[in-house]
Every structure is written in structure tokens, then in C-alpha cells.
Amino acid sequence: MRKKDFWLIILVVLFMITTVKAESKLNLDCGDNKVSEGETLSCNLSLQYQEERFSSIEFNYENVSGFEKVGNVSLYNNNGKITITNIEVSDNSQSVNLAKVKVSGDNNKKISLTNIKMTDSAESVVTSADIVRDIEVTKAEVVDSKLKTITIDGVEISGFSPNKYSYLNITVNKTIVSIDAVSNNKNTIITGLGQVFLRPNVTTTQHIVVTPNDGEAITYTLLLTYVPASKDNNLKSLEIYHGNNKIDFSFDDSKTSFDVKIDDGSIDKVNIKAEPNDNKATFIEKYAPREVKLSYGKNTFEIRVKAESGEIKVYTLNITRTDNRSNDTSLKSLTINDEEIVLTKTDTKYEITLASDIDKTKINAVANDSKAKVEYKDITLKTGNNNVTIKVTAENGTSKQYQIVVIREEEKEIPQEIEEEKEEEKTLLENITVNGYDLNFDVNKMTYDLTIKEDTNKLDIIVTPTEKIETTILGNGNLVNNSTIIIRVTDSEGVKSYTINIHKEKGNNILNILCISTFIIGIIAFISSIIYAIKKKK
Secondary structure, eight states: OOHHHHHHHHHHHHHHHHHHHHTOEEEEEOTTSEEETTSEEEEEEEEEOSSOOEEEEEEEEESOOEEEEOTTOEEEEOSSEEEEEOOOOOTTOSEEEEEEEEEEOSSOEEEEEEEEEEEETTOOEEEEOOEEEEEEEEOOOOOOOOEEEEEETTEEOTTOOTTOOEEEEEEESOSEEEEEEEESOSSEEEESOEEEEOOBTOEEEEEEEEEETTSOOEEEEEEEEEOOOOOOOOEEEEEEEETTEEOSOOOOTTOSEEEEEEOOTTOOEEEEEEEESSTTOEEOTTSSSOEEEOOSEEEEEEEEEEOTTSOEEEEEEEEEEOOOSOOOOOEEEEEETTEEOOOOSSOOEEEEEEOTTOOBOOEEEEESSTTSEEEOOOOBOOSEEEEEEEEEEOTTSOEEEEEEEEEEOOOOOOOHHHHHHHHHHHOOEEEEEETTBOOOOOTTOOEEEEEEOTTOOOOOEEEEEOTTOEEEEESOSSOOTTOEEEEEEEETTEEEEEEEEEEEOOOOOHHHHHHHHHHHHHHHHHHHHHHHHHHHHO
16 A cells, blocks of 8 residues: 555544544523523533543533532532533433533523533543523513402492502492402402492492412402482473574473474474483483474474483474475466467366367476476377376475367368369479470479480470579489489479489390390291291191
């Protein structure tokens, strides 16, 4: 083996030994690192092994109250330096407890174990990292034996304080009450609790004594007086206001029902004010003094007073709001299609006849009172009877209905001579002539169809009007198939139009030629077949 390789093997072995020893360490376990003020914290000092076993350990310490060995080890304390020997560990064990480290809880402190050296059986020394523990010292809770609360029938007494020991004016409205109390210190005995029996209007003294197991007793004194609950549920006063104005009304404490009349119909709400005779009496919810809305006519409201004893008295207010609104439901005027209907004060049914050419009503109904409301609908008329309803609603809400029978006359037949005369009156032109074509003009016909030659682009149209009219011809130029010529006639009555729809004849196009050729060939074939049949017969 070369010398160089030998030293390399030695270095590897030393590195492995060092690594194994470095894994062993001293440990200090102080739980959550807290100690109460005035108490002592005990921490466990132990040695954790990997492979190497150590026969002794030494270290310096600070802020430690004392050490106490554990097991068979030997422990030497030399003015801030600890030496532990005679350490025995079984083969299967991975750690060994060495000592109990005690720390006093006088103030916050830091435990320090420094200069730690561990020596094995071969006198090899291994150093370990310092151990530092921050110990928090918590202040001890101060517990007194004073009462936290005193209750009578579950309600804390008025003005209670743990440092107040006398309560001289406690009134109750029951003959039997239950007293209870809770102390700040659970290690106490409390006497003077439970049920207390009282006589009417007689003061009873009750002592509550709190005795701790490690201190002096504290006494709380209660003076209890049973005052029977008041039965007074009467009202001292009852008033009605509209804004700041008091309604004229006199309260009588011997009565419980009152009638109040308000003449001003514009007042739609009032404020009811009331005061109980006994300050221990109360009002029932929803029946207390309050602002109320007034309808027209009679309105009823209740004020309910509850005595301390629980008895209830009901006061009733009957407030009548005068209804001075108009009740006029009459019509001032009524016209239908400009025909006036003569109205009377008592009648609500009327009849009117309209001409046959009127097919819809035009109603105009006006109420006698401007504050009344009139409702109706125009209707489409049929021949004969038609019913129309007109409703008038007065200011105060009352209403009246008017029934109108509208009779539409039947359409009369017009004599023939009158009809012809009428038609003649409507005719604007005497004649329309188109040179080269027969238009077949008819005085009662407004639309015409005219077929013209294919190469015709314009027609020669002659219009024969009646007197005092103007005529205009539109569209008579560059005529094409399906074009339109309009002859417009204007007179004092308005405008009327005559329409001529143009259709052009088709020329000798290829289709016509083919059709004619086919027809001729067919004729020739038919004649030839006849001749052939005759010859064969001969």
C-alpha cells in the first residue's frame, strides 16, 4: 500500500468518527418555557445518543436555582460549573436522564448552559453547542372574595358594586323573593341566599356573608321592603291635538268613553296625548298615546293603561270627522254628436235619435260640480238602439249613472233618378278618347286596360272636361309594357284620378314563328293522311 493511500484512509475514518460524535447532544426540556410568579419551574436535562457513549459531562450555567441528579449519576456543583459522571446507558437506549434543573419564578430570565464538554471512556472530549432557554414569568392572578353580582328574582339589584356592602332601600312587590349571588373566588362559602319571606310595608334585613377558605369574611347587607303593587290604572290627563292646536274636548276622569266631533273636514290626522295617574303604570303597545289618521265619519281609538299590578283599563275615543265634501252627482250639460239633451233634476234616462250616416258617438258631458268626476266611452253605432252609460262620481265618493239610448236611423233607399243625378254630380269628365284605339269610356269607371302596338311610344289622348276643372296627363311618353297613364282632374271639391294600364302587343318573334310553323305542318300532315286513306280505299 502506498503511503499516500494510507493517510487517505486514516482521514476518512477520523471524519466518520467525528460525524458520529457530533450527532450526540445534550438537551434541556422546560415544557412551554413558562413559570408563574413565586413558583418554581423544573426542566429535564438529558443526553441523546447516536453511537458514541460518554462517561462524563461538564458545563457552566447561569440563572438556575439548583440542580438535582436523576438516577445513579454523580453530580458536582462548583460555583456555576456542573460535572456529571458515572453515566450508564443500556445498549438499546438512545438517551439518558441526567438531572432536574430548577428555575424560580421571580422575574423573566434566560437559562444558559455553556462550554459543554462530553468525555467518552477513551478520554476523548467532544464539545456541543450552548443551550439557551428564555423563561417567561407570568404574574399570579389576584383573586378576591368579593361578590361579582347579587340578584333578586334573577334581576341584579340597582346600583350594585363589589365594593359596596350596604343596600338600604330595596322595594319589591312580592311577599316571597329569591336572592342569589356569585363570588369572584370559587373557593368561598356564601350564606344568606335563597327565598326570603316579607310582610307588607315592613322592612326586612338580609345579610349575605362571603367566607373564603384563606381570608376574612365579607358581609353585604340588604334592607328589603315589600310594597304591594299599585292597582292604579287611571289616566291623569287625555288631550287631542292637530299640530299645535288643541281640539275642543274636556277630559272627565270618571268616564272611560268620549265622543269628539271635528267640524273641519280638512283635518285628516290628530295626535292623542295621555298621562297615567300612577308613574308605575304603563301603556299597552299599539294602544299608547299616538298620532292617528282620520277617515270621514266616525273613527274609534283605544288607550289602554296597565297598572303595576297588571290590571288594564281601556279608554275609548269616538272621533267624528265631518264630511263637508260635495255630494253633487248631477250633470250640467250633455251633448251627443252636437245634439243637446235637455236634462232634468230627477231623470237619469234619456233618448236621442241620430241620422243613419252617423256611425260613432261624440259625447260631451259636463258635471254640475267642478270637483265631480265624469266617466263615459264613445261607442260605434249600429242601426237601431244603442246604450250609453255616463257615470258621475261626487267629491265625497257617491255616484250616479245616466243611461242614454242612442237610436241610429235606418238608411233610406234613394230613388233611381236622384241616384243618377247624384252620380252625374260626381262625374268630373265627360269623355276620354284615345286616337286609334277604343277605350270604352264609362262615366262611372275610373280604371281602364288598353292594349297598344309594340312600337307605340306615345298616345294621342283627348280629354273632354266639364266646366271649371283642370286636367293633367301623366306618364304618356316612352310607353313600355305594363306602364301606367294617369289623368288627374282638379276642381273646387278636390282631386280625382283616372288610370289607363298599358299593355303592348307581342311582335313576330321566334316563338311565334315556331308556333305558326308547327301549326302549318300539322295541317299539312292531317290533309296528307286523309288523301292517303282515300287512295287506299279505292
